[in-house]
Amino acid sequence: MSSFEIDQDCGERANAAAYALGALEDADAYREHLLSCAGCRAEVAELQLAVDALPSTVTPASAPESLRRRVLDAVRSEADLLHAAGRKADRAPRARRTPGGWRLLIAGSASLAAGAAALIVLAVSSGSSNAVRVTTAQIAASERGAHGALRVASGRAELVLGGMRQAPRGQIYEVWLSRGKASAPAATDALFGVTKAGTASVVVPGPLHGVREVLVTREPLGGSLHPTSAPIVRVVL
Amino acid sequence: MRAPPGGASRAELRRLADEELVQLVAASDADAFEIVFERHADAAFALAYRMCGRRSVAEDVAQEAFLALWRGARRYDRTRGSVRTWALGIVHNRAVDALRRSSVHERRRAHEEGAEEALEAPERTDVQAIGNTASAELRGALEQLPLEQRRVIELAYFGGFTHVEIATMLDTPVGTVKGRMRLGLQKLRGQLHSWEAIGG
Numbered sequence: 001m002s003s004f005e006i007d008q009d010c011g012e013r014a015n016a017a018a019y020a021l022g023a024l025e026d027a028d029a030y031r032e033h034l035l036s037c038a039g040c041r042a043e044v045a046e047l048q049l050a051v052d053a054l055p056s057t058v059t060p061a062s063a064p065e066s067l068r069r070r071v072l073d074a075v076r077s078e079a080d081l082l083h084a085a086g087r088k089a090d091r092a093p094r095a096r097r098t099p100g101g102w103r104l105l106i107a108g109s110a111s112l113a114a115g116a117a118a119l120i121v122l123a124v125s126s127g128s129s130n131a132v133r134v135t136t137a138q139i140a141a142s143e144r145g146a147h148g149a150l151r152v153a154s155g156r157a158e159l160v161l162g163g164m165r166q167a168p169r170g171q172i173y174e175v176w177l178s179r180g181k182a183s184a185p186a187a188t189d190a191l192f193g194v195t196k197a198g199t200a201s202v203v204v205p206g207p208l209h210g211v212r213e214v215l216v217t218r219e220p221l222g223g224s225l226h227p228t229s230a231p232i233v234r235v236v237l
Numbered sequence: 238m239r240a241p242p243g244g245a246s247r248a249e250l251r252r253l254a255d256e257e258l259v260q261l262v263a264a265s266d267a268d269a270f271e272i273v274f275e276r277h278a279d280a281a282f283a284l285a286y287r288m289c290g291r292r293s294v295a296e297d298v299a300q301e302a303f304l305a306l307w308r309g310a311r312r313y314d315r316t317r318g319s320v321r322t323w324a325l326g327i328v329h330n331r332a333v334d335a336l337r338r339s340s341v342h343e344r345r346r347a348h349e350e351g352a353e354e355a356l357e358a359p360e361r362t363d364v365q366a367i368g369n370t371a372s373a374e375l376r377g378a379l380e381q382l383p384l385e386q387r388r389v390i391e392l393a394y395f396g397g398f399t400h401v402e403i404a405t406m407l408d409t410p411v412g413t414v415k416g417r418m419r420l421g422l423q424k425l426r427g428q429l430h431s432w433e434a435i436g437g
Contacts, residue, residue, distance in 0.1 A: 070300050
């Protein structure tokens with residue numbers, strides 16, 4: 001008799017396998033139960049070892065080079081950014097005029113944490129001809145713990161965010177492009193949610209020529225043509 | 238090539254165990270991450286491909302998982318398993334998320350078509366070349382399970398279906414599905430035990 005067959009008294013024991021496989025629909029309730037049931041915990045731990053072996057039954061395949069390039073490029077950029085931010089985090093933010101259409105909205109909002117968010121623009125590949133530019137994002141004070149950066153390479157811009165909250169039910173994040181105070185921020189079709197880990201990466205559409213700022217707001221599902229809330233992320237180019 | 242923050246060379250990093258590398262990754266060491274990536278990228282991609290059945294989706298899932306590993310390395314807990322198990326767990330979760338964005342019908346069709354059939358001939362050659370004995374034995378152990386047990390395990394783990402969805406699609410009581418999952422996993426666990434006992 002194996003250890004997981006001991007103590008059959010708990011009526012919840014039948015859920016252990018489905019839970020270990022990630023297939024139990026009411027997993028949260030069972031997770032709560034595990035806190036107080038040593039027998040179920042032991043069974044899950046035993047069965048989990050079998051579940052953890054399942055990836056080894058998959059027919060092997062070689063990861064494509066494009067995956068390697070995409071992952072390592074992103075990681076290198078973020079690492080350079082983080083190292084640079086570590087050295088310069090106390091630097092005062094650069095003063096900048098707020099585009100007209102946004103002035104009141106920002107002034108009346110929780111405001112961007114300008115004092116806390118150092119503005120750092122750096123050439124990641126400084127010293128080389130490879131023009132990759134990473135710009136840290138300013139984050140609204142209401143989004144405590146969030147961080148982000150815009151990475152521009154070969155005319156392609158990607159906004160990478162971390163520590164973000166899930167958008168409230170019925171809302172989604174939307175990217176806007178501001179070309180200066182004379183015009184209102186232009187809506188884009190870049191609508192996104194964040195992962196359970198609070199991360200998101202989104203490609204900023206269209207050429208950035210003439211764009212002064214990349215902004216993110218929370219909008220109703222489907223997005224808006226005009227911003228209905230204050231920006232929570234701002235990247236000044 | 239830049240030296241990592243800790244000053245270790247690439248060759249020195251390669252001699253480190255995964256658990257040591259992840260500590261460096263948690264300190265934003267991209268060189269350490271690259272080595273972790275090289276060690277586990279094939280397994281991660283293979284799992285994502287097996288689950289999602291489409292190369293482009295599998296690549297997106299694997300990318301998302303590795304970036305989550307990079308950004309969340311501080312959360313790694315060595316008492317809960319190896320780095321490989323942790324990394325593949327992230328891949329699995331991301332793949333399930335991707336699968337559950339599709340309808341049950343689409344997922345079932347993708348699952349039944351199977352990723353292996355989707356492999357094109359040149360890739361299948363690579364696949365055969367990098368196979369290994371341990372995974373072949375594990376595949377054998379899974380294949381030796383009674384069909385009804387193997388089926389519910391594969392639908393749950395690789396198909397991303399919940400136990401209720403599986404019960405519905407097989408027209409089988411929910412309790413029976415849970416029981417088959419349990420029996421199948423117990424047999425696999427028993428097989429692993431016997432290999433451990435003989436040092437396999």
